[in-house]
Amino acid sequence: MYERYTERNIQDIEEKWQRRWEESGAFEVEQDAAREKHFYCLEMLPYPSGFLHMGHVRNYSIGDALAWFKRLQGFNVLHPMGWDSFGQPAEQAAIKRGVMPREWTDANIEHMRSQFKRMGFSFDWRREIAAHRPEYYKWDQWFFLKMLERGLAYKKVSPVNWCPKEQTVLSNEQSSGGVCWRCGAAVEKRDIEQWFFRITAYAEQLLDDMREIERGWPERVLTMQRNWIGRSEGAYIDFQIKDADERVRVFTTRVDTIYGANAVVVAVDHPLVEKSPLKEDVRRFVERVRAARSLAHAPGEDEEKEGINTGLAAINPFSGEQVPVWAANYVLSEYGTGAVMSVPAHDERDFDFAQKYSLPIHRVIERISHEQPAIDHDPTSEDQSVAMSEPFTEYGIVVSSGDWSGKLSEDALREMAEFAEREGFGERAVTYRLRDWGVSRQRFWGAPIPIIYCDACGVVPVPESDLPVVLPERAEFTGAGRSPLATVAEFVNTTCPKCQGAARRETDTMDTFVDSSWYFFRYCDPRNAEAPFDREKVAYWTPVDQYIGGVEHAVMHLLYTRFWTKFMRDIGLVSFDEPVRKLMTQGMVVAETFYRDAEEPGQKLYFNPADVEVVRDDKGRVASATSINDGHAVEVGSFEKMSKSVNNGVDPHSMISAYGADAVRLFVLFAAPVENDLRWQEAGIEGALRFLRRVYSTVYRWRAEAVAAPKDSTGAGEFSPEARRLRQETHRTIKRVTEDFEDLRYNTAVAAMMELSNALGDFNSSPESASASDHFAVRECLESLVLMLAPFCPHVAEEMWEGLGHAGGLLSNDARWPSFDEQLARRDELEIAVQVNGKLRGRVSVSADAGEDETRDAALADERVRSWIEGKQIVKTVVVPGRLVNVVVR
RNA sequence: GCGAAAGUGGCGGAAUCGGUAGACGCGCACGGCUUAGGACCGUGUGCCGAAAGGCGUGGGGGUUCGAGUCCCCCCUUUCGCACCA
Numbered sequence: 022m023y024e025r026y027t028e029r030n031i032q033d034i035e036e037k038w039q040r041r042w043e044e045s046g047a048f049e050v051e052q053d054a055a056r057e058k059h060f061y062c063l064e065m066l067p068y069p070s071g072f073l074h075m076g077h078v079r080n081y082s083i084g085d086a087l088a089w090f091k092r093l094q095g096f097n098v099l100h101p102m103g104w105d106s107f108g109q110p111a112e113q114a115a116i117k118r119g120v121m122p123r124e125w126t127d128a129n130i131e132h133m134r135s136q137f138k139r140m141g142f143s144f145d146w147r148r149e150i151a152a153h154r155p156e157y158y159k160w161d162q163w164f165f166l167k168m169l170e171r172g173l174a175y176k177k178v179s180p181v182n183w184c185p186k187e188q189t190v191l192s193n194e195q196s197s198g199g200v201c202w203r204c205g206a207a208v209e210k211r212d213i214e215q216w217f218f219r220i221t222a223y224a225e226q227l228l229d230d231m232r233e234i235e236r237g238w239p240e241r242v243l244t245m246q247r248n249w250i251g252r253s254e255g256a257y258i259d260f261q262i263k264d265a266d267e268r269v270r271v272f273t274t275r276v277d278t279i280y281g282a283n284a285v286v287v288a289v290d291h292p293l294v295e296k297s298p299l300k301e302d303v304r305r306f307v308e309r310v311r312a313a314r315s316l317a318h319a320p321g322e323d324e325e326k327e328g329i330n331t332g333l334a335a336i337n338p339f340s341g342e343q344v345p346v347w348a349a350n351y352v353l354s355e356y357g358t359g360a361v362m363s364v365p366a367h368d369e370r371d372f373d374f375a376q377k378y379s380l381p382i383h384r385v386i387e388r389i390s391h392e393q394p395a396i397d398h399d400p401t402s403e404d405q406s407v408a409m410s411e412p413f414t415e416y417g418i419v420v421s422s423g424d425w426s427g428k429l430s431e432d433a434l435r436e437m438a439e440f441a442e443r444e445g446f447g448e449r450a451v452t453y454r455l456r457d458w459g460v461s462r463q464r465f466w467g468a469p470i471p472i473i474y475c476d477a478c479g480v481v482p483v484p485e486s487d488l489p490v491v492l493p494e495r496a497e498f499t500g501a502g503r504s505p506l507a508t509v510a511e512f513v514n515t516t517c518p519k520c521q522g523a524a525r526r527e528t529d530t531m532d533t534f535v536d537s538s539w540y541f542f543r544y545c546d547p548r549n550a551e552a553p554f555d556r557e558k559v560a561y562w563t564p565v566d567q568y569i570g571g572v573e574h575a576v577m578h579l580l581y582t583r584f585w586t587k588f589m590r591d592i593g594l595v596s597f598d599e600p601v602r603k604l605m606t607q608g609m610v611v612a613e614t615f616y617r618d619a620e621e622p623g624q625k626l627y628f629n630p631a632d633v634e635v636v637r638d639d640k641g642r643v644a645s646a647t648s649i650n651d652g653h654a655v656e657v658g659s660f661e662k663m664s665k666s667v668n669n670g671v672d673p674h675s676m677i678s679a680y681g682a683d684a685v686r687l688f689v690l691f692a693a694p695v696e697n698d699l700r701w702q703e704a705g706i707e708g709a710l711r712f713l714r715r716v717y718s719t720v721y722r723w724r725a726e727a728v729a730a731p732k733d734s735t736g737a738g739e740f741s742p743e744a745r746r747l748r749q750e751t752h753r754t755i756k757r758v759t760e761d762f763e764d765l766r767y768n769t770a771v772a773a774m775m776e777l778s779n780a781l782g783d784f785n786s787s788p789e790s791a792s793a794s795d796h797f798a799v800r801e802c803l804e805s806l807v808l809m810l811a812p813f814c815p816h817v818a819e820e821m822w823e824g825l826g827h828a829g830g831l832l833s834n835d836a837r838w839p840s841f842d843e844q845l846a847r848r849d850e851l852e853i854a855v856q857v858n859g860k861l862r863g864r865v866s867v868s869a870d871a872g873e874d875e876t877r878d879a880a881l882a883d884e885r886v887r888s889w890i891e892g893k894q895i896v897k898t899v900v901v902p903g904r905l906v907n908v909v910v911r
Numbered sequence: 912g913c914g915a916a917a918g919u920g921g922c923g924g925a926a927u928c929g930g931u932a933g934a935c936g937c938g939c940a941c942g943g944c945u946u947a948g949g950a951c952c953g954u955g956u957g958c959c960g961a962a963a964g965g966c967g968u969g970g971g972g973g974u975u976c977g978a979g980u981c982c983c984c985c986c987u988u989u990c991g992c993a994c995c996a
Contacts (some may be wrong), residue, residue, distance in 0.1 A: 363996090768923090768936095901930055
């Protein structure tokens, strides 16, 4: 054992144990039917950007701690790592610097893997996977074919963001604000044929199965998914078009308001628009709307509602009333039927629209009121279009609605829909806002879509035996045009698998979310060349017991993964509905930003925190900040996500060099609850290091006596009161820490260990003079502390464990998560708070098994308490055993 | 605008089946040890007050012997959604 935990030794200790783990294959696991206690601990796989940032450190420290905890508890723990290695940055590097995407990606992976190893994360590296390797994306392609077979993959025309200046397809992020991120040109929408996965076929299941994961997933993630799926129950209603053999179908969730409909409003793309007698005006209007739309606008700002009367009339099937048909920009063509009935009295949007075009407003729902009976307005008379200052959107009593008047909204909704169904002009319906998953990307660096186009045979899937369709090494990376693969003749030109004639390959690649939708199943059997994985292996490890990652993936990734699992279930690959039992979304690591106004107005120049000298006042607040480089004052700004810009990052590598991976890990887990954002302040890490140093030197000081101490407490002789107290603290701490671990409450777990370490520091005995029982108590405390520290700081824990005389290391059978003895953890003396009229007036000590009377007597005997109740009448006394006594006096 | 969550010392945060508010750490102050230290050790540290004591968990009300915790109203912040009929 190294004598001290100093800067130099830290590096040696960490290196030593990393080497040992690697040599012994310490974290390598296999499925083993005999080991029923198994645990799959998974963190979201990183994109190999090339450098580790503090967000990674946090994410993987959280997971690693859990993996260690479970291992120490005797679980067979699968803890793998891989790379989400397809995606745009590799292509950008190719365009900017001419380096090939594969080389760039492989180099980044190399570097990041070594950084992960330097952190000492306990991954089974033999299971490493990377999305860009053909052995992996072969199975993306295989799944694509399975989707196709099942009718779940299909092709349709769909718009993409298009920069007219650069002649290139842009992602949503690249076209935010409606302008091209590079050249600033206005982004257009272009229609091209693209592949989709029919996730909507699983909408209902994705919603219903949330019941299975309710307990293990954060409420807000479930809410976000629920909103994203956007189920709504309502009815389709057909309005007959006057003087035409045509009907227009609308979707509504409020059939009960149909007597208040003043118009049918259709989206500008609705087929009915073509039928308008006012062709020219309508055409001009539609064009204007389309032009306005092609300029994407900033999120949050609504387009003003605009519409035009098409001159068509529709007949309300309930009232027989004739209403005009309008076309308007506020009706979405992609949702429902692309047509709605407009009920301004009871819908915000229709109300705005009616106000703008002075359309009549008929109130047909009244608030349920006990004082005033609902008035039955005559829908045909003038006076019932009472002035409303705002729409009434709640449920209430139906009025002015013929036979339906007097019903409650809730009943009318159901009965009116049933009526429409019987009469043949409508039906009950459920709609979703969830859209099918567009998987085509006009990009090079992704898995090729395994499809061949043949002039004779049409769309032909690549036969399974021909997989993988291998991505070529290079293509033309001009950044312009559509799919770079289209420029690679050897790739494009092929023969048709059906007729052997000349044919062309699909040149789009798959969305990278495809890769990440099933990767954790592949970890279970990463080298399988015959199938995506062996079913038995997957059945042993999955579902994932704990998944850890950023909340930014709460919707897309996690929804796709759930969808994929249900699909795999349906083709017989797995036998469960949900892939992830428990989900934890960790907060971001954010840093204070330092900046100065740049030359261009509105622009800011950011500084790396390492280049800024900060002066703080005596309360620790920032008083001033100065650039080290030029001595000029710098502004201090808000906190930004660390991975966001290069200049606000704290380099984990320099942290590790200065403090060691253990201290960095400990601090990052201690500084805040895992789900909170973490403000990075370097000062805090000193505390973590100090704590480790203290524990280390205590272990070093006592190691000989600890090793020599009796093996069990019965042979240790009589325990002094001090030693009993220490044992009590030890067992109490084990209890607290174990419970905290189950809920990933690492911050309080660390705090508890610090308290135990402080208690040990107060133990007034020295190795030389202490008795065998003292030695036993100290060893029990130290061994427990070391074991509990292992998940956070495995290197130094191993070193101390060895120092305490254990040769096999923390992963041998000799090391087990400590258990606690309730009896020993119990305090025998309790401090009771004494209140007089609810105010704290004193504290008394009573024995833990003191009853109510004894506790009350002790409280009333307290001198200070007596001075407060003297001369007053005791009205009553409340005794909460073990906690407090409240004396109520008058 | 709608929905959700949250507001506790100078800071990160403890404590929620209602029961000693501020654990643990950072920072800060004083002292010790040191040639020196941004090392280490000790003590203190919610605010006001010399003390006794008073006040204190965003603000206001309420329930209760007792409220950070429960109820009502308001304010603020963060996140999500944003014409989904």
